[in-house]
Amino acid sequence: MNTIKKSNIGMFDDHYLGSIEERVIRDTKAAKAAGAKVVGVYCAFTPKELVAAAGAIPVALCSGSDIPILLAERHLPRNLCALIKSSYGHAIGDSCPYFTATDLLLADATCDGKKKMFELLGRKRPLYLLQLPQTAATEESHAYWLGELRRIKVLLERETGSAITDDRLRAQIVIYNRLRSTVHEAFRLNMGEIPLLSGRELDTVTSMAGFECNLHSRIDEIEQAIAAARQRGRDRQYQAGVAGRPRILLTGCPTTNRKVLNLIEDCRGVVVAMESCGGLKTVGNLVPEDGDPLANLARTYLDIPCACMTPNPARLDLLRSIIRDYRIDGVVELTWDGCHTYNIEAFQVEECVGAAGLPYLHIITDYSENDTGQLKTRIEAFLELLN
Amino acid sequence: MRNAGIDIGSRTIEYVVVEHGRIVVAQQTATTFDPLTQIRKMLDDIDGFDRIMATGYGRNLFELAFEAQTVTEIKAYGRGVRHLYPDASTILDIGGQDSKCIVVGANGKVQKFEMNDRCAAGTGKFLEVMAEALDFSLEEFGPSALRAGKSLAINAMCTVFAESEVTSLVSRGEKREDIALGLHKAVVKRAAGMIRRTWVGGPLVFAGGVARNCCIRKLLEEELQVVVTVPDDPQMVGALGAALLLEDDA
Incomplete structure (x- = not known):
C-alpha cells in the first residue's frame, strides 16, 4: 500500500556531485599541464596505488549510460552485458570525457566479456592487461598475481618516466587506505536504526567523481558529507521520513547504472548498503602499511570477492556480515543481463540469504527503460512482503 | 462503509465494491489507449464508494488522477484469492x-x-x-x-x-x-x-x-x-483483493 513519491531527503544530489567533478577536472588539468599522465582503469583489481606512485592520475571510466550501446554493438555482440558495451561505446565514440583525457589504459582480465572486449579496445589506446588469476584460494595464484603487478610496475615506470619506489608506493597505500576508511565510514552511517544516507546519496557521496588526483581534497569532501549526514540523526523530521522504510541490501553487478537503485528508492525502500565494487566489496579490506608494499597490494587486491573468481566464498561471508550489521530486511540482487558469473553465483546468494531468514529478489536487466513497468511491480511487491 | 478496488490491467479494467465482505458491484471494461477516460465512464455509471484502492499496471496513473491508495496486483491477487478460497x-x-x-x-x-x-x-x-x-x-x-x-x-x-x-x-x-x-x-x-x-x-x-x-x-x-x-470470475480477483485490503485496514 505504497504511495509513490520521490524521497526528498537529499542534499547530496547530481548538482552536489557536479561541483566536485568540476574541482577534480580543474586539478587534473593543472597536473596534466605539469606533465602528469592519465591512466584509465576498468576494474577493481587494478591497484590504483601503483598508478599514483608513478605520478600518474588514475581514472575510472564511464560505463553507466544506455546511449553508447548502439555504437558498441557495431563491434560487440548484442547479448553481452550492458556495462561492457557501454564502456566500449563510450571509448570508441569519444563520449566519455575521462577516456578522452587518458594516455593509456590498465585493464584486468576479469570476466570473459571484458577480456575479449579489451582486445578491441587496445586499438583505441595503449592498453596493458593484467592477467588476473581465477582464484584467490592458492598461494600459487597469489605469487602469480604479484608477478603480474611487478610486470605492470615496470611498464608504468617506462610510460611515465618515473620510478615507483617502495617509499612512494607506501605513501600511496597510506592515502588510499584513508580513502577506503572514509568511504567505509560513510557506509557505516547506515548501521543504526535510522539510516542517515539513502543508497543514491551514498553512491554520490562516495563516488570518485572521475580523476583520482588530489585525494586529500576528495577525502575532506567525503568527511564533510559524513558530518552533515550525522546532523540528520538529531533531525526529527528527517527521522520521521525514513522510519519504517524497508532496509535493502543491494548486491550483484556494479551499480554503474542507477535504474534499479532508483526504482527501489522510488518505491520507498532504502538501500542502506551496497555490496558491490566501490561499495562494501572493496572498501572493507585495508592494505597492510608495513612490509613489502607490492606484495601487500597483491595480497589485498586479489582477495576482492568478485564473482569472476572461483570459488568465491568470501562474498557470502561478506553478505552475512552486512545482513547482520546493517539490520537488513530484504536483499535485492542485480544482474546485468549477460553477466554469467554473477548470474550463476546468484543461486548460492539466494541460499545464503534464505539461510539468514531474509527474502531475496533477483533482478536480471540491462540499461534500457523498456522493462520499468514490470520491474516496478516486482520491486513494489517485494517491499510489500517485507512490511 | 463501501470500499472499492479498481484493477487497471493492460487489456481490461475491473471495478469491485465491497460492503461488509460482500461484493455489491462488479464491472469490467476494456483498457484501450485511453484508460483514464474509460475509468471516468465506468465510475460515472455506477454507485459511489467511500474509499478506493487501485492496482494493476495503471495504478500510478489512477493515483495521480484520483485520490487513491495503490497496491501491487501481486498482493491484491493474494488477498482476493484468500477471500474466495481461505x-x-x-x-x-x-x-x-x-x-x-x-x-x-x-x-x-x-x-x-x-x-x-x-x-x-x-x-x-x-x-x-x-x-x-x-x-x-x-x-x-x-x-x-x-x-x-x-x-x-x-x-x-x-x-x-x-x-x-x-x-x-x-x-x-x-x-x-x-x-x-x-x-x-x-x-x-x-x-x-x-x-x-x-x-x-x-x-x-x-x-x-x-x-x-x-x-x-x-x-x-x-x-x-x-x-x-x-474462480467464477477470474478477472475480478485483483479488484476484489484491493477492495478487501481497504476493508482490512478499517
Missing part, C-alpha cells in the same frame, strides 16, 4: 501481458512470488495474437484446441517468432486445431516451470484473464498432476 496457498495469475505465481502463507500474507521478465511470452497477449493468426475468436480458441487430433510442437516462445512458426506450420498443411493445441502446450510448459520454482504443494488457484481458457486449465492439470481451481 485455504489456498499457491496462485497462478496470467493476465494480458504478464504472468505471476504467488505463494500466500497461513497468515494470508504473500510469502514469495515469481513474475515474468519484460516480454509477454506465454501471456494473454501471446494467445490473443496466435488466435488471430489462426482466425479464431479468443472465446473459441481454447475449445478448438481441445478438439485437436494431434499436438504439434511449437518451440518459440517469443510472440514474433512463434507467429512465424505458425505460418510455416500452416503452409505445411497442418490443421489449425492441432497448431492451436501446440501453442497452448507451449504456454502451459512455461507457466509450469514458474509454478514448480515457487510451489509449496496443495491445490492451485488459477486467476487472471487466461484462466478463462479451458484448454490451458486442462493442460495445467495434466502437466502438474494437481487440481486447478478457477
Whole structure:
C-alpha cells in the first residue's frame, strides 16, 4: 500500500556531485599541464596505488549510460552485458570525457566479456592487461598475481618516466587506505536504526567523481558529507521520513547504472548498503602499511570477492556480515543481463540469504527503460512482503 | 462503509465494491489507449464508494488522477484469492501481458512470488495474437484446441517468432486445431516451470484473464498432476483483493 513519491531527503544530489567533478577536472588539468599522465582503469583489481606512485592520475571510466550501446554493438555482440558495451561505446565514440583525457589504459582480465572486449579496445589506446588469476584460494595464484603487478610496475615506470619506489608506493597505500576508511565510514552511517544516507546519496557521496588526483581534497569532501549526514540523526523530521522504510541490501553487478537503485528508492525502500565494487566489496579490506608494499597490494587486491573468481566464498561471508550489521530486511540482487558469473553465483546468494531468514529478489536487466513497468511491480511487491 | 478496488490491467479494467465482505458491484471494461477516460465512464455509471484502492499496471496513473491508495496486483491477487478460497496457498495469475505465481502463507500474507521478465511470452497477449493468426475468436480458441487430433510442437516462445512458426506450420498443411493445441502446450510448459520454482504443494488457484481458457486449465492439470481451481470470475480477483485490503485496514 505504497504511495509513490520521490524521497526528498537529499542534499547530496547530481548538482552536489557536479561541483566536485568540476574541482577534480580543474586539478587534473593543472597536473596534466605539469606533465602528469592519465591512466584509465576498468576494474577493481587494478591497484590504483601503483598508478599514483608513478605520478600518474588514475581514472575510472564511464560505463553507466544506455546511449553508447548502439555504437558498441557495431563491434560487440548484442547479448553481452550492458556495462561492457557501454564502456566500449563510450571509448570508441569519444563520449566519455575521462577516456578522452587518458594516455593509456590498465585493464584486468576479469570476466570473459571484458577480456575479449579489451582486445578491441587496445586499438583505441595503449592498453596493458593484467592477467588476473581465477582464484584467490592458492598461494600459487597469489605469487602469480604479484608477478603480474611487478610486470605492470615496470611498464608504468617506462610510460611515465618515473620510478615507483617502495617509499612512494607506501605513501600511496597510506592515502588510499584513508580513502577506503572514509568511504567505509560513510557506509557505516547506515548501521543504526535510522539510516542517515539513502543508497543514491551514498553512491554520490562516495563516488570518485572521475580523476583520482588530489585525494586529500576528495577525502575532506567525503568527511564533510559524513558530518552533515550525522546532523540528520538529531533531525526529527528527517527521522520521521525514513522510519519504517524497508532496509535493502543491494548486491550483484556494479551499480554503474542507477535504474534499479532508483526504482527501489522510488518505491520507498532504502538501500542502506551496497555490496558491490566501490561499495562494501572493496572498501572493507585495508592494505597492510608495513612490509613489502607490492606484495601487500597483491595480497589485498586479489582477495576482492568478485564473482569472476572461483570459488568465491568470501562474498557470502561478506553478505552475512552486512545482513547482520546493517539490520537488513530484504536483499535485492542485480544482474546485468549477460553477466554469467554473477548470474550463476546468484543461486548460492539466494541460499545464503534464505539461510539468514531474509527474502531475496533477483533482478536480471540491462540499461534500457523498456522493462520499468514490470520491474516496478516486482520491486513494489517485494517491499510489500517485507512490511 | 463501501470500499472499492479498481484493477487497471493492460487489456481490461475491473471495478469491485465491497460492503461488509460482500461484493455489491462488479464491472469490467476494456483498457484501450485511453484508460483514464474509460475509468471516468465506468465510475460515472455506477454507485459511489467511500474509499478506493487501485492496482494493476495503471495504478500510478489512477493515483495521480484520483485520490487513491495503490497496491501491487501481486498482493491484491493474494488477498482476493484468500477471500474466495481461505485455504489456498499457491496462485497462478496470467493476465494480458504478464504472468505471476504467488505463494500466500497461513497468515494470508504473500510469502514469495515469481513474475515474468519484460516480454509477454506465454501471456494473454501471446494467445490473443496466435488466435488471430489462426482466425479464431479468443472465446473459441481454447475449445478448438481441445478438439485437436494431434499436438504439434511449437518451440518459440517469443510472440514474433512463434507467429512465424505458425505460418510455416500452416503452409505445411497442418490443421489449425492441432497448431492451436501446440501453442497452448507451449504456454502451459512455461507457466509450469514458474509454478514448480515457487510451489509449496496443495491445490492451485488459477486467476487472471487466461484462466478463462479451458484448454490451458486442462493442460495445467495434466502437466502438474494437481487440481486447478478457477474462480467464477477470474478477472475480478485483483479488484476484489484491493477492495478487501481497504476493508482490512478499517
